[in-house]
Amino acid sequence: MLDANGFNGWADAYDNEVRTSEENDEYPFAGYNEVLGLIEQLVVGKTGRTVLDIGFGTAVLTRKLYDKGCKIYGQDFSTSMIEIAQKKMPKAELFCGDMSDGLVPELCRNKYDSIIATYSIHHLSDDGKIDFIKQLLPLLNENGSIFIGDVLFKTRAELEACRSDAGEAWDEDEIYVVVDELKKHLSNVIFHKITFCSGVIEIKAY
Numbered sequence: 001m002l003d004a005n006g007f008n009g010w011a012d013a014y015d016n017e018v019r020t021s022e023e024n025d026e027y028p029f030a031g032y033n034e035v036l037g038l039i040e041q042l043v044v045g046k047t048g049r050t051v052l053d054i055g056f057g058t059a060v061l062t063r064k065l066y067d068k069g070c071k072i073y074g075q076d077f078s079t080s081m082i083e084i085a086q087k088k089m090p091k092a093e094l095f096c097g098d099m100s101d102g103l104v105p106e107l108c109r110n111k112y113d114s115i116i117a118t119y120s121i122h123h124l125s126d127d128g129k130i131d132f133i134k135q136l137l138p139l140l141n142e143n144g145s146i147f148i149g150d151v152l153f154k155t156r157a158e159l160e161a162c163r164s165d166a167g168e169a170w171d172e173d174e175i176y177v178v179v180d181e182l183k184k185h186l187s188n189v190i191f192h193k194i195t196f197c198s199g200v201i202e203i204k205a206y
């Protein structure tokens with residue numbers, strides 16, 4: 001599993017590596033732009049524009065939301081990613097913190113219309129994801145939603161088929177969501193499949 005130093009080292013090359021994988025329609029980033037595009041559309045479609053991004057990275061999506069007038073908050077554990085993102089979004093409130101320890105206290109004081117996490121939540125264990133999502137849900141405004149875009153699968157069988165096809169490219173350190181399994185722990189889950197290995201989950205406020 002990449003730690004904060006690993007992501008610091010990846011920060012400058014990240015956008016190019018994603019582009020190559022996306023253009024070749026390969027695991028893990030096949031459908032990346034479509035995943036981010038759908039979340040952008042769903043976030044902008046909300047009446048409120050206060051957004052929290054977990055693991056914002058180089059701010060590919062967050063910057064678009066910032067430019068459209070959203071108030072951006074974020075948490076990431078890589079200081080290099082934060083530096084890149086802060087330059088693109090000078091007024092965003094970005095904090096350094098490991099999501100496996102939960103949300104930093106400064107971000108627990110606000111309410112959000114959208115909480116987004118793209119290609120980041122797979123760094124948590126399955127139980128860790130459920131606990132973290134349960135910590136985030138009370139921070140949503142009425143009609144708010146959590147949007148997770150990632151390598152994810154409807155069923156365990158689909159995940160195993162992708163693992164088999166990916167061969168050595170499969171990242172054993174990343175723990176991908178299986179939607180049918182997530183639904184056993186959370187209600188109000190809507191799944192939008194994008195490609196053989198990607199999709200978007202919306203979890204609406206209770």
Ligand SMILES: C[S@@+](CC[C@H](N)C(=O)[O-])C[C@H]1O[C@@H](n2cnc3c(N)ncnc32)[C@H](O)[C@@H]1O
Nearest residue numbers: 007055056057076077078098099118119120123
């Ligand atoms: C693959 S990048 C995704 C970046 C961006 N959201 C995107 O869609 O391009 C994963 C991001 O999550 C951050 N991250 C990974 N594990 C984390 C953790 N445990 N706590 C906080 N941030 C984490 C990394 O630093 C990195 O910026």
